[in-house]
Every structure is written in structure tokens, then in C-alpha cells.
Amino acid sequence: MTDSTYSQPVTSRTGECQLRIDGISAFYGEAQALRDVTLRLNSQEIVAILGSNGAGKSTLLRVLTGLLKHRQGRITFKGEDISGKEPDAVIKKGIASVPEGRELFGPMTVHDNLLLGAYTLDKQKRKELNDARLKMIFDLFPVLRDRLGQRADTLSGGEQQMLALGRALMANPVLLALDEPSLGLAPMMVATMMKTLKRLCKDYGLSILLVEQNAKAAIEIADYVYILERGEVRVEGAACSIMDDASLQRAYFGG
Amino acid sequence: MFISETIQYAISGITSGSIYAIVGICWSTVFLISGVLNFSTGEFVMLGGMLTWLFISWGFSLLPAIFFGVACTVIVAMLMERIVIRPVRYPSETTFLLITTAAGSVIRGIVLIACGSDTRHIEPFLGSSPIMIGDAVLLPQVIIVVSVLVLIAGGLVMFLDHTLFGKALRASSINQVGARLIGIKINRVRLFCFGLAGGMGAIAGIVIAPIEFTGYSVGLMEGLKGLVVALLGGWTIRGTVVAGLALGLLEGLGAGFISTGWKDALALFVMLTFLIIRTLDLTSIKKLVYRHE
Known part of the structure; x- marks a missing residue:
């Protein structure tokens, strides 16, 4: 289990920044679900958000799509502040979502x-x-x-x-936000789904924010990865560097 | 003699049954979208009739009076959603039941103070010279009532099945989270449905007023019977129309052949029986029956 925050200099990522989530904190009642989460997504990039159950992945998407109001922080999409907007306003800006449970x-x-x-x-x-x-x-x-x-x-x-x-x-949409699209699917189907997402990014120019528990499947198509733990970003880095890191492999990918 | 008597009772049954069906549709329009059992649904019926009577007594001719009667009721219904329903912070069925019942009493009270407790009458729209079917009498107003039901039910089915906004309404009643995520403004949809229920209820109250009189208290029974047929019809439009006409016929024939006093009791008896049967758990009854196999 590594405790040091593994990070890659952000400047190494190409493309212009499309979505920026800055210091978001969110609560369910008094329980804090997200703690100062910061991440960015460039255009035509696939960003995977990994983590175990209850790490705050779905909460992050609920905040992004406008279903849940956050207490602190800012969300900017294509240079425009969209924090706290209602779901219909968010989707009009070009962010469509495939929610948990469909x-x-x-x-x-x-x-x-x-x-x-x-x-x-x-x-x-x-x-x-x-x-x-x-x-x-x-x-x-x-x-x-x-x-x-x-x-x-x-x-x-x-x-x-x-x-x-x-x-x-x-x-x-310009950006697709997906919450565990592999959940409950047969392995064959998971592979097809991931291939389709890659294609949407490559051929149709969409950016994709992919929340997954199936880390192995997600990291294979992702460009950049954030790993959440108890509502915080624990690790971030380019997908290839995360795949190569032996200690991370043990901690998050079961081998 | 017996046949024309039966026809006569059936005609009056279908007349009130059509109204029950419309009122039932008003209940489901609100309930399916917002989960609110709106116990002031009947007051929309009363408001439609009373306001139209009021406008006529102020010298308006029939059509403008109807228009303003419906429009005002729609506004009242929408205000109710905005002021009374939406601000509720901890919504539950009991809360809404109490709130809407209270709102109904307020509406009834205001009308009582403003218009008095006398029953009021609107002249039949197409005169009162009857069409004879054998010895049975068919008033032109009855034809209007039935056609209004056909128009409302048919129009609503067309609207829900063939327009994008209608489909959005159905989607909102099926899955609110899904609806919000594709960009449907749930609050506006709710407001629209309250207005729609108000408008349809008002129309029902207006077309029935020349036959059954109107007054500040007619909403109570009409509302309750609308709930009965919405329940019986499984909250669907087709089911509610069938249940409404069936209940109307049962009442009409029951009142004719047994006694008028049984009319309302019959409807409530049907509702109680249905509710009791529905609460019985069918699978456990099956187990009881097939236990020895």
C-alpha cells in the first residue's frame, strides 16, 4: 500500500483543457463524500476515475451532472463556470451522462x-x-x-x-460522463463497450470521463487516470505510468 | 317499459360516469408525475362550474365565460403547486394528503363566502329539447358530456404517445432521475400537470353543471369518485375511462332499480371492496390453497 501521492507533471498532457474540477467538496447530509477533489480533462481525452466502492466516484459524477449540490469548489467547462447548475443546463452545455443503473x-x-x-x-x-x-x-x-x-x-x-x-x-454531447458502464456485463461485452468508447473518442472526437470499478478494463483505454480513496484523489498519472508501477498494481489491480 | 327505463338509467349512468372518468384522469395526471394524491381535485370541478356561472351572471356570454372559468381554475391549480406543494421540505404521502385536503377546504370556503351556499345552474349549451330513444329521453347536454370525455381521453393519449413533450411527461412519471439527466425540468413538468388537471377538472365541472347543478360543495363527492375510478383503472387513461363508465352505470342502474339513496353508498362500497381485495397478498393465498400438494 503506497501512501505517497504519485503524480505526473500535468504539463506532459497534450490538448487543451476542457473540463476542470477545482477543489470540490460534497456532502450527503453531514457525511463528507468528496474532499477537495481537483482534476482536469483535455479535449479528446479519456480520463478514468478509479477506486473502490464508496470512494466517491459516483458522487463526483452526480456533482458534475448537477444532481448533487457541492459545498466548495468550482467546475469549469470550456472556460465557463458551470458549478451548481441544474442538470438541464449542464446537458445543454454539452455534457451528457450514462448514469449508474442506466x-x-x-x-x-x-x-x-x-x-x-x-x-x-x-x-x-x-x-x-x-x-x-x-x-x-x-x-x-x-x-x-x-x-x-x-x-x-x-x-x-x-x-x-x-x-x-x-x-x-x-x-x-462534447463530453460523455459514464458511471460504471461495465457493471453487470459479461467479460466479452465489457471489452466491446471499452472498444466502443475508444472509438467514440478517436473517430468522433468526444472526450470521456469514465468512472469504473473494473480498473483493468478502464486503464487499457484511458489516457490519464485518477484514483480516488475515501473521497480524495490519492494517485494520478498517465495511464501507462500507472500500469507500470508495481506497488499500484498490487494495491489497485489485484496483482 | 322496462327496456326504456333501463335505457334511461343507463343514459344517466353514462353521463355521471363520463365525469368520474375525467376526474379520475385528473387524479392520475398529478399522482403519476409528482406522487401527490391531490385531495383538492374535486374542487377544480367545482371551481370550473361556479366560476363559469359567476362570469355568466356578470353578463358574459357562454363561450367567454367557459374560457375564463377554465383559465382561472388552471391558474388556481398552478398556484397551488407553486405555493402549497413545492415548498414542502419533507414530502411524504401523509403530508401531501393533509396539505391538499386543507387547500381544498380553503378553496371551498372562499367560494362559499363569495358565492353563497345556494346551488347554481347553467343553461344547457344546446337548449333542452330532448332526443327520444323509444320512451327514454336523451338531452343534448349528455351528448356534450360524452364527447368531452372522448376528446379529453383521446387527445391526452395522442399527446402522450406522439409528441416529444408528451413522451417527456411519461418518462418523468417512470423515472425522475433519468428524466432530469436527459434535461427535463421536473419542476416545470409538475407545474404543467397541475395546470392540466385543473383545466380538465374545470371542463368536467362546466359541462355537467347544466344537468346536475353546481354549488360550493359538489367537489367533495366528484373528487372522491374520481379517486375510486383512478384506483380501479390502475391509474391508466384507458382503465380509468372503463372504470368511470362502469361505476356510473352501476350507480345509475342501482339508483333506478333499487333506490336513489344507494347511489353514493354503492360507489364507496366498490372502493372499499377493491382496496381490501388489493391489500390481500395473492401469493400467500395461493400457498394456503396449494399447501397440501
Whole structure:
């Protein structure tokens, strides 16, 4: 177990800074869930946030998406202060999320779930984008095309995860924030999901903030990694350097 | 003779049943979105009738009076959401039950003070010359009541299934967190649904006023029966329409063939029976029956 904060000079990262989270502290009632968390994400970068259960990973996403109000700190996205904004304002700025537990609309059809993803776009933009977006989503996940008229809650776990990701993409985001997209998926499916995320970053120019408990799968596609422990950033560094560090390997990747 | 009597009772049953169905839809519109059992739903019905009567007595002609009656009720319903429901800090079903019941009493009290306790009457919209079906009498107003139900239920189904905002309403009632994360403003949706319930309730109260009279206290029974049919109909539009018409028919025929005094008792008896049956745990009953196998 290493206690020293492992850090890579931030200047070594290329690309312009897109999202900056500065000294965020958040509470559930009196219990502190996040303690002075600072991180940044550059455009077209995949940043993984790792850590065990209860480390504060999901809380961080809840703060970012506007579901939870934080007490201290600042979130800047593309140079604009978005701290404390409501979820609809955050998504309009270009941050879409795939939440923990997917939060789909089970009794509604796959098609309706996807269409609702574009809810915040104005009518004109929806008309322009919807068809192209649907095509892109079917290209990424061909199975969704066959399930279009089916109720969302009749899909398998993997298909539901694809739908949740598809719904987020419908909002035409710049940044995707995902909360444990590998949870409950078969290993094959996890690999496919990670490959898709890499593709979204490479081919479609999205930035991705990936919260994961499956550290091995996440670190393989990530550019930069933050490891949270009890609500604090314990370790940060480029993905390759973290993978090479033997003590970190033991502590966080089980070997 | 028996046949035309039956038809007559059925007509009056379908008339009040249509109103129950609309009021039931008002209950579910609010409940499915906000989890609030709004015990002042019936007061929207009363307000619609009384305000329209008031505007007519001030010299407005029928259509503008109806318009203002509905508009004012919508405003009252939305104010209620904004002032009475939204600020509640520790929401629970009991809290909302007490709050909405209290709000209902306040509305009733204000109308009583402002308009008095007399029953009021609005002239039938299309005159009162009846259409005869055998020996049974069908008033033109009844046709209006039934068509209003068809328009409201049909329009609502179309709206919920075929517009993005309608789909957003359904999504909000299914999963609030999911709805917020795709950018739906839940507070606005709630406000809209209170207004919608107010408007639909008011329309029900207006079209029934020429047949059944209106007055400051009519909301109590209409509201309660609306709740009965919303429960029976499983909070769906189709189910509520069927349950509303069924309850109306049961009441109409019961009142006709047994006694008028049984009318309200029948409705409440149906509600109690349904609630008791529903609380029985079906799986445990099955176990009891199949225990020896």
C-alpha cells in the first residue's frame, strides 16, 4: 500500500483543457463524500476515475451532472463556470451522462428512449441531427436497430447499457460522463463497450470521463487516470505510468 | 317499459360516469408525475362550474365565460403547486394528503363566502329539447358530456404517445432521475400537470353543471369518485375511462332499480371492496390453497 501521492507533471498532457474540477467538496447530509477533489480533462481525452466502492466516484459524477449540490469548489467547462447548475443546463452545455443503473425508461420503447435523449435540443437542431445520430448509434450498436420497437426493460443488461449510451449520444454531447458502464456485463461485452468508447473518442472526437470499478478494463483505454480513496484523489498519472508501477498494481489491480 | 327505463338509467349512468372518468384522469395526471394524491381535485370541478356561472351572471356570454372559468381554475391549480406543494421540505404521502385536503377546504370556503351556499345552474349549451330513444329521453347536454370525455381521453393519449413533450411527461412519471439527466425540468413538468388537471377538472365541472347543478360543495363527492375510478383503472387513461363508465352505470342502474339513496353508498362500497381485495397478498393465498400438494 503506497501512501505517497504519485503524480505526473500535468504539463506532459497534450490538448487543451476542457473540463476542470477545482477543489470540490460534497456532502450527503453531514457525511463528507468528496474532499477537495481537483482534476482536469483535455479535449479528446479519456480520463478514468478509479477506486473502490464508496470512494466517491459516483458522487463526483452526480456533482458534475448537477444532481448533487457541492459545498466548495468550482467546475469549469470550456472556460465557463458551470458549478451548481441544474442538470438541464449542464446537458445543454454539452455534457451528457450514462448514469449508474442506466436510469432508462423501462416501459417505453427503445426508439422513444433514444428520441428523448435529444430532448434539450431545439426543434430545428433535432430535425437536422436526429437521423444522423440514429445512424451513428446503429453503426456502433447494430442490435439496437432490431430492438427499436421493443420495450427498454425487455433488453438484456448489455443491450440496456448500449441504449443508455445511445440515449446520451442523442444529445450531441462534447463530453460523455459514464458511471460504471461495465457493471453487470459479461467479460466479452465489457471489452466491446471499452472498444466502443475508444472509438467514440478517436473517430468522433468526444472526450470521456469514465468512472469504473473494473480498473483493468478502464486503464487499457484511458489516457490519464485518477484514483480516488475515501473521497480524495490519492494517485494520478498517465495511464501507462500507472500500469507500470508495481506497488499500484498490487494495491489497485489485484496483482 | 322496462327496456326504456333501463335505457334511461343507463343514459344517466353514462353521463355521471363520463365525469368520474375525467376526474379520475385528473387524479392520475398529478399522482403519476409528482406522487401527490391531490385531495383538492374535486374542487377544480367545482371551481370550473361556479366560476363559469359567476362570469355568466356578470353578463358574459357562454363561450367567454367557459374560457375564463377554465383559465382561472388552471391558474388556481398552478398556484397551488407553486405555493402549497413545492415548498414542502419533507414530502411524504401523509403530508401531501393533509396539505391538499386543507387547500381544498380553503378553496371551498372562499367560494362559499363569495358565492353563497345556494346551488347554481347553467343553461344547457344546446337548449333542452330532448332526443327520444323509444320512451327514454336523451338531452343534448349528455351528448356534450360524452364527447368531452372522448376528446379529453383521446387527445391526452395522442399527446402522450406522439409528441416529444408528451413522451417527456411519461418518462418523468417512470423515472425522475433519468428524466432530469436527459434535461427535463421536473419542476416545470409538475407545474404543467397541475395546470392540466385543473383545466380538465374545470371542463368536467362546466359541462355537467347544466344537468346536475353546481354549488360550493359538489367537489367533495366528484373528487372522491374520481379517486375510486383512478384506483380501479390502475391509474391508466384507458382503465380509468372503463372504470368511470362502469361505476356510473352501476350507480345509475342501482339508483333506478333499487333506490336513489344507494347511489353514493354503492360507489364507496366498490372502493372499499377493491382496496381490501388489493391489500390481500395473492401469493400467500395461493400457498394456503396449494399447501397440501
